[in-house]
Amino acid sequence: MVTQKEIQSVHLSEIIDSAMDAIISLDSEFRVIIFNHAAEQMFGYHASEMLGKSLKKILPTDVQNKHDEILRRFILTASPNYRGKTHGKIRGVRSNGEEFPIEAAISKSQIDNEIILTAILRDVTEERKNNLKMEGLLKENDYILKEIHHRVKNNMFTIFSLLQMQSSEASSIEAKDSLIDAAGRVRSMMTLYDKLYRNEEMLQSLNLKEYLPTLTADIVGIFPSTSPIQIETDIYDVSLSIKQLTPLGIILNEFITNSMKHAFTGRENRKIKIQAFFENETVTIVYEDNGVGFHEDNIASNSRGFGLQMVNLLVSQLNGTIKSEKTEGTKFIIEFKI
Ligand SMILES: Nc1ncnc2c1ncn2[C@@H]1O[C@H](COP(=O)(O)OP(=O)(O)OP(=O)(O)O)[C@@H](O)[C@H]1O
Ligand SMILES: [Mg+2]
Known part of the structure; x- marks a missing residue:
């Protein structure tokens, strides 16, 4: 006769295995006890290669020594039944040696006096790439915008100077006045433009x-x-x-x-x-x-x-x-x- 507990356990492991995110659980000695299908795909190791082992293989070398200490501190920081998450940008290493960025949520639970740590991990390589691409595009945009502002400013100044020069050379008083008027109108726009476009950014107000x-x-x-x-x-x-x-x-x-x-x-x-x-x-x-x-x-x-x-x-x-x-x-x- 299959017990309710066994049904729950099978059901739970199916859920864990079908999850899109990598799920890795560690026992109190930081040995892997769950390494789901998504984790296998993410890191390039079969669960059988990871179960019972430490995480060393999938950590970057500079983190390997610090990692256990970080986990120990994480366990100590809260009461035994505390369930928390830590969000941060961390890195993992695939079986082919490739290092990649991860976003992780780590929680702890207590089962029969043993603290179990579970990390849900997401490979954010693509996201990072897109962000960098976006940053690049924004920078480029910014540059183009600055260049345009610069040119507009220069052009306004040229128009202003031309009008002023012409006004000083005009022979009739009316022509002189009209040209000074026109120069003044350009000047007022220049002043606004100059103010708005100071500090390397275009102000909206x-x-x-x-x-x-x-x-x-x-x-x-x-x-x-x-x-x-x-x-x-x-x-x-x-x-x-x-x-x-x-x-x-x-x-x-x-x-x-x-x-x-x-x-x-x-x-x-x-x-x-x-x-x-x-x-x-x-x-x-x-x-x-x-x-x-x-x-x-x-x-x-x-x-x-x-x-x-x-x-x-x-x-x-x-x-x-x-x-x-x-x-x-x-x-x-x-x-x-x-
Ligand atoms: N501050 C002022 N003091 C004295 N008279 C003024 C003043 N402002 C305007 N005026 C009078 O009102 C008239 C109309 O002004 P308006 O600005 O409409 O035209 P303008 O200055 O003569 O020509 P434009 O502005 O088209 O170059 C002026 O011609 C002037 O006689
Ligand atoms: Mg006037």
Whole structure:
């Protein structure tokens, strides 16, 4: 008569043998007592060559001496009925001498006062290869991306320089101004690009605190100025996405350009002030100059130039609002949600 225990035991060994992962059990003297079919295929040894033996054959030489000590420590670290797993990257050796990476889960159980260790092992050679391949591809991608950014930056700089050179050679004031305007628009994009692409990586967002003061200084710097411009900034610590920064940069470029072109004629004390606040998910940008002044209730319908029309378009692109306020000079307030 077959006992229930025997049925269970046969059933269990069938399960162990049909497992996809290698299963190896060791007795308390670290001799192999289970070496399943997947283990045979993984290591290239028949179970009969392993049973009753130590694991030495399937361990790399530098681990052979340490291995028993590691197992002993593993047994001591927990109470007798502790069942744990250790996950880590370890290595095995096949019968043909080939070393390969393994991922292992080791557990211990106590049977009749004897501690049995069982390791479930997975050959991760392919996975490692794929990971390395992936890493290589990512590095290559990164390199290409960097190269593209580098070239875009260089190209923008070339365009900017050409426009500046042309503006200094243009004979009519209108042509000069137009070329300086165009250079300013390129410059504002360059500043953003430069900021985003620092630290060898392309950032997806940027803090206004970092962006706006440089942007302002860069654009003001384009204009040949006799008396210095005082720039005051009070910028809240808030990061915006490139999607919002690009239109915002161009808007500010138009404001600053306008101040430089129209506001300060005949003025000695020249000042530009930019503030940025953030509250209730809303960014408020306040732009001011202390120039000759420009007051329009609705700048969209009254603007004759291209600059402020573009500002309106860009503000609606931000789903924001713009208004101007009466001051001694010019003041614009833009609000949009982050
Ligand atoms: N900060 C300012 N101070 C005084 N006047 C201004 C200021 N900003 C704009 N203006 C006036 O509003 C007009 C419209 O400005 P807008 O930027 O739309 O056009 P523009 O600067 O003349 O030309 P463009 O921007 O197309 O090069 C300007 O011509 C100028 O008269
Ligand atoms: Mg303008």
